[in-house]
Amino acid sequence: MYKLSKLRSLSILLILLNNLSHAQLVSRPFPQHVKYTKGIIKPSNVSQLQLDDSVHCFYDQWKERYLKNNAGENQYYIWVAGSAGNKRCVSEGQGYGMVIVALLAGYDIAAQRIYNGLYYYYKAHPGSRSPYLMAWAQSKTFADVDGTSAADGDLDIAYSLLLADAQWGSNGTVNYRQEALSILAAIMKEEINPETFSIMLSDAVVPESHDYFDMRSSDFMPAHLETFRIATGDVRWGKVIDNNYELFKFLQKKYSDSAGLLPDFIENINLAAVPAKPNYLESRYDGYYNYNACRVPWRIATDFIVNGDRRSKAIVSKINKWIRETTQDNPDNISAGYTLKGNDIKSRRFEAMSFIAPFSVAAMVDSKNQSWLNSLWTYIMNFDINQFDYYGNTIKMINMIILSGNYWAPIR
Numbered sequence: 001m002y003k004l005s006k007l008r009s010l011s012i013l014l015i016l017l018n019n020l021s022h023a024q025l026v027s028r029p030f031p032q033h034v035k036y037t038k039g040i041i042k043p044s045n046v047s048q049l050q051l052d053d054s055v056h057c058f059y060d061q062w063k064e065r066y067l068k069n070n071a072g073e074n075q076y077y078i079w080v081a082g083s084a085g086n087k088r089c090v091s092e093g094q095g096y097g098m099v100i101v102a103l104l105a106g107y108d109i110a111a112q113r114i115y116n117g118l119y120y121y122y123k124a125h126p127g128s129r130s131p132y133l134m135a136w137a138q139s140k141t142f143a144d145v146d147g148t149s150a151a152d153g154d155l156d157i158a159y160s161l162l163l164a165d166a167q168w169g170s171n172g173t174v175n176y177r178q179e180a181l182s183i184l185a186a187i188m189k190e191e192i193n194p195e196t197f198s199i200m201l202s203d204a205v206v207p208e209s210h211d212y213f214d215m216r217s218s219d220f221m222p223a224h225l226e227t228f229r230i231a232t233g234d235v236r237w238g239k240v241i242d243n244n245y246e247l248f249k250f251l252q253k254k255y256s257d258s259a260g261l262l263p264d265f266i267e268n269i270n271l272a273a274v275p276a277k278p279n280y281l282e283s284r285y286d287g288y289y290n291y292n293a294c295r296v297p298w299r300i301a302t303d304f305i306v307n308g309d310r311r312s313k314a315i316v317s318k319i320n321k322w323i324r325e326t327t328q329d330n331p332d333n334i335s336a337g338y339t340l341k342g343n344d345i346k347s348r349r350f351e352a353m354s355f356i357a358p359f360s361v362a363a364m365v366d367s368k369n370q371s372w373l374n375s376l377w378t379y380i381m382n383f384d385i386n387q388f389d390y391y392g393n394t395i396k397m398i399n400m401i402i403l404s405g406n407y408w409a410p411i412r
Helices: 003-022 046-068 092-102 112-121 151-168 176-190 220-231 235-255 293-305 310-328 352-362 365-382 388-405
Strands: 266-267
Touching: 003 310, 046 092, 046 388, 092 112, 092 388, 112 151, 112 293, 112 310, 151 176, 151 220, 176 220, 220 235, 220 293, 235 310, 293 310, 293 352, 293 388, 310 352, 310 365, 365 388
Parallel strands: none
Antiparallel strands: none
């Protein structure tokens, strides 16, 4: 008994020493247990330890399935199997992966090496208009589909670089902070409309384009934008935040007063903004709450969770009220898409994690949603990684980090 106890004590001591040594290299190791805005709730039907364990257990599965390193020396990319046709990687996924890995540093002792590999892949696929923006998609042979960018991927990559600077500093192999400032300057020049301060779809959009005053609703990431405003000192990021909050408020009131939903795509922002027409870009549901807009509750709610912006809470509170009523507080009744009036899209009454998980982040903004949030957490945990594709599982991964209290802003 004495020998077993001694060995066990020695093992625990070695683990603690290893963690302590590693913690000196990582400024904000997972788990962080961030103090969110006052009034924010987390799932209360499980302990904090269970929340943390759920995150890193799913991270291990997510990493094994989607993180790949066969693109080139020292490069890593996020494999978008089952979500993007014949494409192997898209900038959206690369951005998600870079954010996730930076936040899981401390738990994942290889996080910086992996993050740098993701960064090298991003740099190996520059857009045609700027070397700091990423070409939006690569084929199975890692050839760029075309040289255009996608704003959502670039925004997440920029945010991840600021996370990396906060985690590891910028005196090593990669100057994360300088790279962040460079991509932010490129985004402001190529992907922000200088008249409406809306977020354009890509760097292919120019003043002569028919879609110059259009946007994808899920590209509005106000928590990211606030960090960019502080990091750069550029007041134009504040204008992007203010103008898009006003835009979303207008769209909710005019087109979705009862449900509070936003459409996948928005047209004519310079005049009187309207939901996109059918087949505007991706499908006949482009003007509905579909596979792009399903991210809106998460993207918007995060601004109140982290920064306390009450405009965020006002937008997602309308959505919370509607989704709880339409599902009768049963997560199993969440459908994979809705009209802006809040009606199910016919033939879409099946589970889609990309719709379910963001509603859980939105629920965090008010204590009256506690039972609903608890039900959502339990429901989400009942699904394993084999039941959804890259898109649903990766959104789940990021949302679990937020739900567990481990999401943080690199600059406040």
